[in-house]
Amino acid sequence: MTTLPRIDAFTDEMIEIRHDIHAHPEIGFEEQRTSGIVADYLRRLGLEVHTGIGGTGVIGIVDGQHGPGKTLGLRADMDALPMDEETGLSFASLNPGRFHGCGHDGHTTMLLGAARYLAETRDFAGRVVLIFQPAEEGLGGARRMIAEGLFTRFPCDEIYALHNAPYLGHGQIRVMSGKAMAGAEFFDITIRGRGSHGAQPNNARDPIVVATQLSQAIQSIVSRNADPLDAAVVSITQLHSGSAYNVIPQSATLSGTIRTFDDNVAALIHGRIRELAEGLAVAFGVEIEVDIRNIFSVLDNDPVQTDALAAAARDIVGETNVADLERPAMGSEDFADMLKVVPGSYCWVGHAGDVPVHNPAFVLDDGILPVGASLLARVAERRLNELAD
Numbered sequence: 001m002t003t004l005p006r007i008d009a010f011t012d013e014m015i016e017i018r019h020d021i022h023a024h025p026e027i028g029f030e031e032q033r034t035s036g037i038v039a040d041y042l043r044r045l046g047l048e049v050h051t052g053i054g055g056t057g058v059i060g061i062v063d064g065q066h067g068p069g070k071t072l073g074l075r076a077d078m079d080a081l082p083m084d085e086e087t088g089l090s091f092a093s094l095n096p097g098r099f100h101g102c103g104h105d106g107h108t109t110m111l112l113g114a115a116r117y118l119a120e121t122r123d124f125a126g127r128v129v130l131i132f133q134p135a136e137e138g139l140g141g142a143r144r145m146i147a148e149g150l151f152t153r154f155p156c157d158e159i160y161a162l163h164n165a166p167y168l169g170h171g172q173i174r175v176m177s178g179k180a181m182a183g184a185e186f187f188d189i190t191i192r193g194r195g196s197h198g199a200q201p202n203n204a205r206d207p208i209v210v211a212t213q214l215s216q217a218i219q220s221i222v223s224r225n226a227d228p229l230d231a232a233v234v235s236i237t238q239l240h241s242g243s244a245y246n247v248i249p250q251s252a253t254l255s256g257t258i259r260t261f262d263d264n265v266a267a268l269i270h271g272r273i274r275e276l277a278e279g280l281a282v283a284f285g286v287e288i289e290v291d292i293r294n295i296f297s298v299l300d301n302d303p304v305q306t307d308a309l310a311a312a313a314r315d316i317v318g319e320t321n322v323a324d325l326e327r328p329a330m331g332s333e334d335f336a337d338m339l340k341v342v343p344g345s346y347c348w349v350g351h352a353g354d355v356p357v358h359n360p361a362f363v364l365d366d367g368i369l370p371v372g373a374s375l376l377a378r379v380a381e382r383r384l385n386e387l388a389d
Helices: 005-009 011-023 032-044 104-121 141-147 207-218 220-224 263-284 303-317 335-339 366-388
Strands: 048-053 057-063 071-077 127-133 158-165 173-175 178-181 183-192 232-241 251-260 287-296 299-301 322-324 344-350
Touching: 005 011, 005 104, 005 366, 011 032, 011 104, 011 366, 032 048, 032 057, 032 104, 032 127, 057 104, 057 141, 071 104, 071 335, 071 366, 104 127, 104 158, 104 366, 127 141, 141 335, 158 303, 158 335, 158 366, 173 303, 183 207, 183 263, 207 220, 207 232, 207 251, 207 263, 220 232, 220 263, 232 263, 251 263, 263 287, 299 303, 299 335, 299 344, 303 322, 303 344, 303 366, 335 344, 344 366
Parallel strands: 071 127, 071 158, 158 344, 173 322
Antiparallel strands: 048 057, 057 127, 173 344, 178 299, 183 251, 183 287, 232 251
């Protein structure tokens, strides 16, 4: 493994920054402290800095020393998850109900490390746009940045991002051309029936009975309506109703997520959920309201940029540590929305963790920081110089 020596020299600084961000996690659109740390660090590097894009987003600009050329974007997410931490780390979260359980503190730090390297060397032609994005965890941070002029104010010819991967070995990097992560919708279904005393169900129109039947019916969509060759997931993740042992409640709600790689499959699932809800509403004499919201687009990596990212990865971790991802992931990532505007690629970088992301005991290995920073820096200078030639 040949991480960039200049980055290795300030790895201790990166660890300190990451531990500080980790101890003070902030969820989507609340990243005031984190964005302040990012903006101050970029200013100390002498970079042009823009704040407030997408609420708490931060942009840094690095111009190369070899003249004009193309513009390449590097993106990192900054937000934490709304959950408690159970790691026992000395720098564990000081904010109850807030935890960097997906490693975005590490992603932010890696991009800051790449920013320092690029600011100090500027060994490329053209420009690098450093994009520190808020609210990746299902709140639409990428879409908001784009809507507020991210790529009109800071046009990019290509864009790259990465994610830590505790299921890979330390320093292993996986890339994938084409559709690599699923698109996702969240849904809420509200059932309004008629409440009554628990001893008199004949006077009720029980929303819990309807909710359980609807939940079971929805599970049949993938197995009985979708083409078996089209990957799809529909998961009911919440069911809320009632407040007492002896009261049949007035209403119930179901919530969940849909994951697909094809808009037509998603549309089929949307339609069937609504049809099932309408049928059960008539059958049980209740009202059912269905709200389905698209949250993540399908992440579609461009082949050209994926090859470029793989080449840069081989420079950093060696030929044997870089490979194609075996199959697409059902997880989602809102970098996908940036890829719909600008061609680019997204990869996964392994580390020595053994607990999955979004788990309260997840620990990001600090040893990944120079790897990720080196990869981001290398793909920027390598690709911009290739495009200039």
